[in-house]
Amino acid sequence: MPLRIIDHGSAEYDRMVELRMDILRRPLGLSFRPEDLARECDDILLGAFDEERLLACCILTREDAHTCRLRQMAVANSLQGKGLGASLLHFAENVARDKGFRNLVMHARRSAVGFYQKQGYRSTGDEFEEVTIPHRRMHKTLC
Numbered sequence: 407m408p409l410r411i412i413d414h415g416s417a418e419y420d421r422m423v424e425l426r427m428d429i430l431r432r433p434l435g436l437s438f439r440p441e442d443l444a445r446e447c448d449d450i451l452l453g454a455f456d457e458e459r460l461l462a463c464c465i466l467t468r469e470d471a472h473t474c475r476l477r478q479m480a481v482a483n484s485l486q487g488k489g490l491g492a493s494l495l496h497f498a499e500n501v502a503r504d505k506g507f508r509n510l511v512m513h514a515r516r517s518a519v520g521f522y523q524k525q526g527y528r529s530t531g532d533e534f535e536e537v538t539i540p541h542r543r544m545h546k547t548l549c
Contacts, residue, residue, distance in 0.1 A: 407461065407490070409497040412451040421460040422453055429480035434538055450474075450501060454494045461485055462494045466502055466510075473509040474502050479518075495525055499548055508549045516540040 412418045423443065431437055450466040462481040466474045476498060481491045502510055514522050519529065519542050527544040534541055 407493070408455045409494060410453060410455065411501070412453045412463070414447045414449075414451060418453060418460065419451060422451060422463045425460055425463055425482065426478050426480050429483065430478060436537060449477075450505070452494065452498055452501065454490055454497075462490050464494055464498050466498060466505075466507075468507075469511065472507060473511060474505075474507045476510055476512040479512075491521065492525060495522075499546070503548045508547060510546050510548055512544050513541045514544045516542065519544070 412422055423438065427437065446465060448468075452464050452466065453460050454462040462479075462485065464479040465477040467477055469475050476495075479491065479495070481494070499510060510527075512522070512527070513536055514527075516533065516539070522544050523529075525546075527546045529542045530545050531543050534543075
């Protein structure tokens with residue numbers, strides 16, 4: 407299963423937006439505004455593929471010189487719980503480390519906190535609501 411960086415505005419990016427809609431947005435009655443997607447042009451967009459089929463994706467967004475934020479992690483429903491998310495997360499960590507980041511943070515949905523804890527992330531701060539559901543800020547030192 408190839409893991410690779412996706413170019414913003416490419417056909418792969420369009421598939422990424424659709425996967426994120428299916429897994430993360432549509433179930434909550436949400437969508438993307440054009441300005442939300444336009445802001446992603448400077449982000450690091452990552453995907454896991456089976457030939458041309460996008461199976462999972464995530465985004466790395468720079469927060470400061472040493473920290474990036476993992477966002478929009480999505481795995482196709484039929485593949486959840488099979489290790490694909492962990493593989494993509496480790497790839498994202500390696501990409502972030504290669505780009506010089508020392509810390510990875512995220513806003514994890516309550517339902518995903520256990521998954522991230524198993525990958526070495528720790529919760530910081532209190533639970534909060536984002537996109538209508540509970541989240542926790544999580545952190546991992548990469549170096």
